Amino acid sequence: xxxxxxxxxxxxxxxxxxxxxxxxxxxxxxxxxxxxxxxxxxxxxxxxxxxxxxxxxxxxxxxxxxxxxxxxxxxxxxxxxxxxxxxxxxxxxxxxxxxxxxxxxxxxxxxxxxxxxxxxxxxxxxxxxxxxxxxxxxxxxxxxxxxxxxxxxxxxxxxxxxxxxxxxxxxxxxxxxxxxxxxxxxxxxxxxxxxxxxxxxxxxxxxxxxxxxxxxxxxxxxxxxxxxxxxxxxxxxxxxxxxxxxxxxxxxxxxxxxxxxxxxxxxxxxxxxxxxxxxxxxxxxxxxxxxxxxxxxxxxxxxxxxxxxxxxxxxxxxxxxxxxxxxxxxxxxxxxxxxxxxxxxxxxxxxxxxxxxxxxxxxxxxxxxxxxxxxxxxxxxxxxxxxxxxxxxxxxxxxxxxxxxxxxxxxxxxxxxxxxxxxxxxxxxxxxxxxxxxxxxxxxxxxxxxx
Numbered sequence: 001x002x003x004x005x006x007x008x009x010x011x012x013x014x015x016x017x018x019x020x021x022x023x024x025x026x027x028x029x030x031x032x033x034x035x036x037x038x039x040x041x042x043x044x045x046x047x048x049x050x051x052x053x054x055x056x057x058x059x060x061x062x063x064x065x066x067x068x069x070x071x072x073x074x075x076x077x078x079x080x081x082x083x084x085x086x087x088x089x090x091x092x093x094x095x096x097x098x099x100x101x102x103x104x105x106x107x108x109x110x111x112x113x114x115x116x117x118x119x120x121x122x123x124x125x126x127x128x129x130x131x132x133x134x135x136x137x138x139x140x141x142x143x144x145x146x147x148x149x150x151x152x153x154x155x156x157x158x159x160x161x162x163x164x165x166x167x168x169x170x171x172x173x174x175x176x177x178x179x180x181x182x183x184x185x186x187x188x189x190x191x192x193x194x195x196x197x198x199x200x201x202x203x204x205x206x207x208x209x210x211x212x213x214x215x216x217x218x219x220x221x222x223x224x225x226x227x228x229x230x231x232x233x234x235x236x237x238x239x240x241x242x243x244x245x246x247x248x249x250x251x252x253x254x255x256x257x258x259x260x261x262x263x264x265x266x267x268x269x270x271x272x273x274x275x276x277x278x279x280x281x282x283x284x285x286x287x288x289x290x291x292x293x294x295x296x297x298x299x300x301x302x303x304x305x306x307x308x309x310x311x312x313x314x315x316x317x318x319x320x321x322x323x324x325x326x327x328x329x330x331x332x333x334x335x336x337x338x339x340x341x342x343x344x345x346x347x348x349x350x351x352x353x354x355x356x357x358x359x360x361x362x363x364x365x366x367x368x369x370x371x372x373x374x375x376x377x378x379x380x381x382x383x384x385x386x387x388x389x390x391x392x393x394x395x396x397x398x399x400x401x402x403x404x405x406x407x408x409x410x411x412x413x414x415x416x417x418x419x420x421x422x423x424x425x426x427x428x429x430x431x432x433x434x435x436x437x438x439x440x441x442x443x444x445x446x447x448x449x450x451x
Contacts, residue, residue: 039080041135042066043073046106048143051151052127052169057086057101058118060229064106066139073135075103076223076246083132083219083248087284088273089176090122094185096177098282099273100219101129104229111222113239114230119273128173129153130283130326132216132248133164140166154326157319162307165215167326170284174328177288188292189268196358200265201255202290206350208255209299210387212307214327216250218257218281233275254368256281262365262376263358287328291448297346297441298448300329304340304391330448337444342437344393345430351384352403352418373405373413381405381416399426 044066048059063082065073073080084101102116110116121127129151131138140155142148148155153168155161180186191200201208222230222243230236232245247253256267268289269279290298301308301323303315308323310316320338321331332338355362355377365376373379381403388394388401402423405416 039077039135040065040067040071040073041080042070042137042139043080043082043133043135044139044141045082045084045103045131045133046141046143047147047151047153047168049147051101051129051147054119054121057099057127058116059101060110060116061101061103062106062108063103066137073105075105075108075221075229076227078134078246080135081133081221081246081248082138083217083221085130085132085217085219085282085284087128087130087173087282088119088121089126089173089180091124091126091176091180092122094180094183095270096186096282096285097271097273098280098285100221100231100280102221102229102231109228111224111226111228111230111236111240111243114222114224114236116231117233117274121273126169126173126176128170128284129168130170130217131166132219132250134248135164137161137163138166154322157316157322160310160316160319162319162323163212163215165307165323165326170326170328173284174288177284178291178328181288181292188289191289191293192265194263194265194358195361196263196354198354198357199293199295200263201259201354202294203251203255203286204290204294204299206297206299206346207354208251208259209347210251210383211390212305213251213299213301214283214287214323214329215307216248216252217283218248218250218253218286220245220247222246231274233272234278235275249368250283252281252283252286255286258365258368258376259380262361264361283327291328296445297350297437298445299343299346300324300332300444301327301338302340302343302391303332303335303338304343306390330444330451337440339440340391341393341396342433342440344388344391344397345433345437346441347384347388347393348397348399348402348426349430352423355380355384355403355416356418356420371410371412378405378413378416381418382413397430399429402426 044064046062048056050056063073063075082103086099088097099119151168155166194200220232222232224240225242260267267281268285272278272280308320362377363375367373367379382405402419405413408414
């Protein structure tokens with residue numbers, strides 16, 4: 001969000017459109033010390049044979065350059081790291097577990113003594129995979145012909161990738177999980193109440209979402225002192241003293257690891273099959289919980305989401321729905337049902353209001369990226385500003401962003417301001433659209449419930 005910039009602070013730099021993209025880039029890199037360097041932003045991930053089996057999950061995925069002429073891709077470089085997360089549904093018990101497969105450089109090996117754990121899967125388990133990426137475009141490639149097709153892998157549309165996000169077999173997993181929820185076999189924990197007295201946010205809360213919601217994963221790996229990768233488990237932390245952590249910045253990770261603790265909320269966690277006795281959050285868990293408990297208005301992938309656009313920037317309903325299917329969201333029957341202007345209006349009505357209410361709590365919370373912001377509050381503010389700009393909200397709703405932030409000379413957001421008088425004017429201007437937005441949201445919510 002943009003904050004109004006105190007002009008009395010000479011070393012501060014106000015956000016201008018020309019450097020908003022730089023701030024966004026900062027906000028999506030969680031950097032392992034000493035490994036952020038110039039890097040090829042377009043990489044390919046090689047998916048092993050039978051990736052939905054125990055053996056496939058424990059086989060390291062391999063990262064390589066899509067076009068070697070653009071340079072190398074290295075997993076230890078946080079500007080081009082890729083991540084994988086699996087969710088496993090047990091049709092007998094109706095329970096879900098998580099497994100985070102390892103990604104390594106093509107031709108490399110895992111850290112010594114830290115080979116991936118082969119999970120024990122339930123009989124007839126339904127397994128799905130999701131992928132996250134710290135660069136621009138991650139392309140799926142099967143280790144053998146037919147791997148992607150047999151595993152229900154979706155990278156976007158033909159020759160039109162999403163970008164950082166993709167998945168395998170997600171619709172089948174969500175169908176089974178939702179059937180178990182409806183039958184009472186799988187019980188999804190309630191969101192709970194935050195310290196502010198309001199319901200804890202979900203990944204479909206307009207307080208949480210940005211321009212490309214539901215992307216990337218709450219997954220981390222270990223980088224050994226020798227520069228090799230391992231799953232982030234209790235055992236591997238003991239085996240690899242001095243290892244650093246490599247993370248995939250994501251809306252899911254932001255909510256699970258930063259916003260929930262700051263607000264006094266608890267993410268839904270389940271057993272980690274790679275780390276006995278430990279529980280972890282997951283993208284699938286966040287989406288199921290949001291589907292179950294997020295009340296209207298519900299944030300779903302809009303037509304203007306950068307990962308759902310064509311390469312030339314035009315909208316594509318088929319691509320929007322391909323993305324939505326991967327994160328258990330109701331498909332839009334038309335571009336109007338995925339209207340970006342309505343999405344912007346909801347962001348504007350909801351996010352600044354709760355930022356104001358929770359400012360004290362968020363100022364006490366750590367920044368997910370200390371090179372981008374000095375607190376969780378300033379991080380969320382600059383993220384809102386970037387999202388509002390990237391979606392083109394100011395033009396779509398004809399309302400300037402009432403949020404601004406101030407940077408120091410190192411480019412770190414050090415304060416954020418929501419111009420309250422201006423924000424009140426914004427809300428009055430938004431009132432003229434309230435009835436039509438409410439009607440559209442209720443219709444969408446009813447359609448999703450019946451889906």
